[in-house]
Amino acid sequence: MSTFPNVRFRFAAALALIALGATALTGQAQRRTRVELFFPNPPGALTLKCDFHIHTVFSDGLVWPTVRVDEAWREGLDAIAITDHVEYHPHKADVSTNLHRSYDLALPTAKSLGLILIKGAEITRGEPPGHLNALFVEQPELLNVTNNSAAVEAAAQQGAFLFWNHPGWKQPFEKPVWYAEQGEFYDRGWLKGIEVVNGDEYYPLAHQWALDRNLALLGDSDIHSPTGLEQAPGGPTHRPMTLVFAAERTAAAIKDALLARRTAVYWQNSLIGSEEFLAPIFYQSLELKNPEVAIKGTGTVLLQFYNRCPVNFELERDGALAEVGLPRTATLWAGRTSLLQLTGKSSSLSETRSLALPYRVTNLKIGPARALPVELRIKVAFSP
Amino acid sequence: MSTFPNVRFRFAAALALIALGATALTGQAQRRTRVELFFPNPPGALTLKCDFHIHTVFSDGLVWPTVRVDEAWREGLDAIAITDHVEYHPHKADVSTNLHRSYDLALPTAKSLGLILIKGAEITRGEPPGHLNALFVEQPELLNVTNNSAAVEAAAQQGAFLFWNHPGWKQPFEKPVWYAEQGEFYDRGWLKGIEVVNGDEYYPLAHQWALDRNLALLGDSDIHSPTGLEQAPGGPTHRPMTLVFAAERTAAAIKDALLARRTAVYWQNSLIGSEEFLAPIFYQSLELKNPEVAIKGTGTVLLQFYNRCPVNFELERDGALAEVGLPRTATLWAGRTSLLQLTGKSSSLSETRSLALPYRVTNLKIGPARALPVELRIKVAFSP
Amino acid sequence: MSTFPNVRFRFAAALALIALGATALTGQAQRRTRVELFFPNPPGALTLKCDFHIHTVFSDGLVWPTVRVDEAWREGLDAIAITDHVEYHPHKADVSTNLHRSYDLALPTAKSLGLILIKGAEITRGEPPGHLNALFVEQPELLNVTNNSAAVEAAAQQGAFLFWNHPGWKQPFEKPVWYAEQGEFYDRGWLKGIEVVNGDEYYPLAHQWALDRNLALLGDSDIHSPTGLEQAPGGPTHRPMTLVFAAERTAAAIKDALLARRTAVYWQNSLIGSEEFLAPIFYQSLELKNPEVAIKGTGTVLLQFYNRCPVNFELERDGALAEVGLPRTATLWAGRTSLLQLTGKSSSLSETRSLALPYRVTNLKIGPARALPVELRIKVAFSP
């Protein structure tokens, strides 16, 4: 709309001082609001919401780099890496292939919004080894060599954090194969993480490999379009994210946490990670409003759980208690208070007891087929 | 669906112990979830969300008393009073006119959900004096006398908290008139509050009277239908509420707070009350994420305000600063982080200064035509 | 809010003629808006949306009868039956047990909104035979006899349309049992329909019985609370409905259609009924915007289907074509235009062909395990 856009807004700002003005300016800033996703912090760390796999027009993406920052800020992220392909530039007839540009162009917007921007690049090869992301790489152009190992080594030598992207992609039934190339990169200490989630896909086998080989768990969007256009009707309302449990809110702390495998994945309505991180998220997200209740005989009582975090916790009963009957399943809805109904089993019990209600959270995955076990602790005054 | 509904659910619960079962039970409890409305507490008090004007089938309402408790719990309320008309029973051909029944029937549900239920009644006369609500009344049948003053006195003698309902109703242009009757009730110390909001209506003149005569501010729904049916398309998503600033979460503390005029009103996207209560709600609802910023010359910086409360704060500039230009208006969106853009005014300033950005919040009304004045405190490092 | 509510609104209306007025009046009517659910008509009939199982405070429901009409009109229904329990009146200490009252009270509202109100009653017995609804019954009090058969016969003798309610209720795993009692009612020609859906439950076995014994399919809400409170978070946004394919929009035509078994069920995101009715709904709901397309070699083309009806059609490929590859699954979203991508299989084909793309619609159930087969007819101009 403007030959000199900055001039336009400065002009408006000037007007604002002498008149009613400034609606354009206000409008511009006011269009941008941020959703806050609340995930509790584990002991001694901050939970940072990150997306480490993102494209722009500088490879095969469809938006300008600043858009990626704006989207990420609005969607509640703390850090992103723009990871344009090193070797693949379908827009090269029209757009520069300089591997530094997307980062450089996005940086001022990231600074103005306080979003951490990490320099990254996607090593893009046929299968095997497929694609790998290199984060914290300073000279992405050095990765542009023909030999696969040499490219990965060039990233490792820059101190990059390297992970395997969408490992099931192009494999029959999306099932990943651990090729010799991956073995080599892993054995040489270059490969340190793996996407267990990429976009709509979750790879259970990759999840198992991560557990067996101590790889950092990553879950990324791999967005090419504007994020609004990536969303299917009825689909999840957030992109996949990597939760990084970092000592502080800096790029350096994120790197340290990645190297220490201190991550989990937020995907659709689930969290994927180790019990060490998922258990505190679960317990600190919940506020039991009435931890001390009374049950008369075989009567009932309603426990009220407020769930602060954006994940609906899906509970499944995981044992039985002598004193009370428990619902087989229950959902503790995100951002709401939900009810759990207990039923007394005895007509004669007359005592106050501390109980630990045994459940597992089926959408908090500590392994490909393992749900987080939890205990909901309450005190019940039983009377006949 | 059931000749013996309790039996039904107990049967299902029993099944649950021996089989998959309990879906009916779970379903029943799981349908009920509660929205949490976060309003900060002023010093030394709890902010309780209340609705003191509600009807059931026991007068001219259209739902069973338990529904009122269920609705209120789901909508985030802490306390309600069911205030069926003392003298008006259009359903009397089919429904008991016993003035205790609606309270008695609702009480077990209130206890099971931890909602405070206050016994009330609506004295329902022609204008003047119109309608008055009596809260904390134990013998509502004593109010059923012909003489208006005698009815109000009968409530006062029971220690009721009395307030004037929808004062503009049936008046030309909904403008309230302070009739001799109101004067009498007020002078004799019976009338202690006034609805400045009833349903969709706000009465500025009643607001002014409340300030002038030290009446408690009340804002109530006066619902007759299920709350879902009271909502207009495009209308507010919550009912009007009286915020009571009480020492603890009990009926007695609510009464004390009402007597001490410690209330405000949450209506549509506004709060109505004194600066004493609205200022803490405003300041404690906001988290300024970057209270220390830097501006270079005539450059800009974006302040990030997270607003925890359910009201979008509508800011209007209320003064000017020598150092920075301020947007004339801004909205700090409920449950989101919003931006406020500052623009440096000097190319030579080189110093860190503490600033108080002068605004008023147009939808936080401390008088019929007075917006809450606020100061947003930041520290800015200016450099040329 | 009113001693004489009608007076109130008349007063306001009067005011409206001399002043600005009438906001209360307008407000009242304006709060009530109706969602329109578009289901195409099969040949020679109108598709009427009905709910034949509804309770009020006059049995164990929780709302006044007029609320049921208001809710139904707003939710897009054409007809309802209020079916309070004949024998079960848990509110009898406070509410009349007269079995005519809920109908009589609801009728004026039904007339003012043009909703068809059918007089009904629920025969409420232990299992077997459980509960049966009798529609078009004029003297429900005659059903209040001890003997089960006698009660059902008393309904049949009044010309009632009788159906079996929630047949799986209280049965292990919600699996219905065809008891001797049901056999008797069926053999004597009294039992003419069965709920294959009641609230959240679908009973596949009941569906099969309906096919085998030529019973009308019914799907009802069985609501007791206000409909807004029956909805679970994340649950369906409409109540279960019986679609009746009637010759005209009258109660008599509905009765004729029920007797002729001309019904289907709209439940969650599915339709349950015979191919005779579901096929026209499917085909007439869809508009293929580009029925004639061109494919070059092994290129692709996008078909655009607009789906007028409120059900998302879930397609599953049901065969293969020599000329084009088809997606295995596709959703044609309700109220939207969706895409179906075809891929040419031949590099040499040069001809225009009419194709019938073979799919089944997994959520249009013509039997408990049978999806409606459909053919999407297009014309494709192939070129090398």
Add this chain to the structure above:
Amino acid sequence: MSTFPNVRFRFAAALALIALGATALTGQAQRRTRVELFFPNPPGALTLKCDFHIHTVFSDGLVWPTVRVDEAWREGLDAIAITDHVEYHPHKADVSTNLHRSYDLALPTAKSLGLILIKGAEITRGEPPGHLNALFVEQPELLNVTNNSAAVEAAAQQGAFLFWNHPGWKQPFEKPVWYAEQGEFYDRGWLKGIEVVNGDEYYPLAHQWALDRNLALLGDSDIHSPTGLEQAPGGPTHRPMTLVFAAERTAAAIKDALLARRTAVYWQNSLIGSEEFLAPIFYQSLELKNPEVAIKGTGTVLLQFYNRCPVNFELERDGALAEVGLPRTATLWAGRTSLLQLTGKSSSLSETRSLALPYRVTNLKIGPARALPVELRIKVAFSP
């Protein structure tokens, strides 16, 4: 995500034929669904929804050209013009300045989705004359000359349809000024349209000029970001659109209609245009479900209006009738059935009369301060 994206999807498609496959493929197409905006056609024309002012990375926009087509198709548009700035290329360090590229790159996507893509360019000068859009221009590079008149003439000579963009922009209080330059372009027959709406702004004065000087009314988005990011919280859910009343669904017919001034503007919840076009949209959008009603004495009756179009019609009473009282205001909600309550005025009238209820539609603007007058025709059987 791919070195050779087309290969990827073809590979998946191939897999689909031999296995379950094709989820990626399906996912890709299934993410894209189109909202259908229903605006009735005036006699002898189709109502096409268009946006003639759009930017991409090839000037100062922030998305790739194909995104503009995808967004437009999803948002229910029939035609767009990409109008990158002729002279302003802030991305020129990285992106080609070739003025043909955005059109050429977007065209294949437009063809695959059946969207009409019009070649355009924005002549971008200081004020006056500010900015003008040239549609249907084949050689945009010829417009890149220093002299303002020469640039505009170069467009006119190519047969371009030229209109004045955001005429109030950079003017005090956003109030447009008709400068000598505009006079020249108009007098020479070059200037044929004017944006009365650009983004959030409506220019009443420009609307008046359009009426006085027979300029085509245009309402455009002028989007630079992805459309999802242009939306303010609580703001309109659609972009501004120019409705073109064209003889057929082709670019040529759109040009003819623009030249014949056959347009209107859809902005926020309003339509701006002449009575010739807005009246048929109003009347054909409405279905009065009960056009023949009965009123007894001073009783009431509810008219039921279903409104098919996406605009809520805001009615204001515009006269009085002897027979019935009318609400002063009423909203006929988009996509819903709304009620209008009539009240009989006579206790003695006994006759059936045809009435024309006099209203104006305040958000259907036929002039800057003129609302569309309408008559709602009904037949009322009055009885005493």
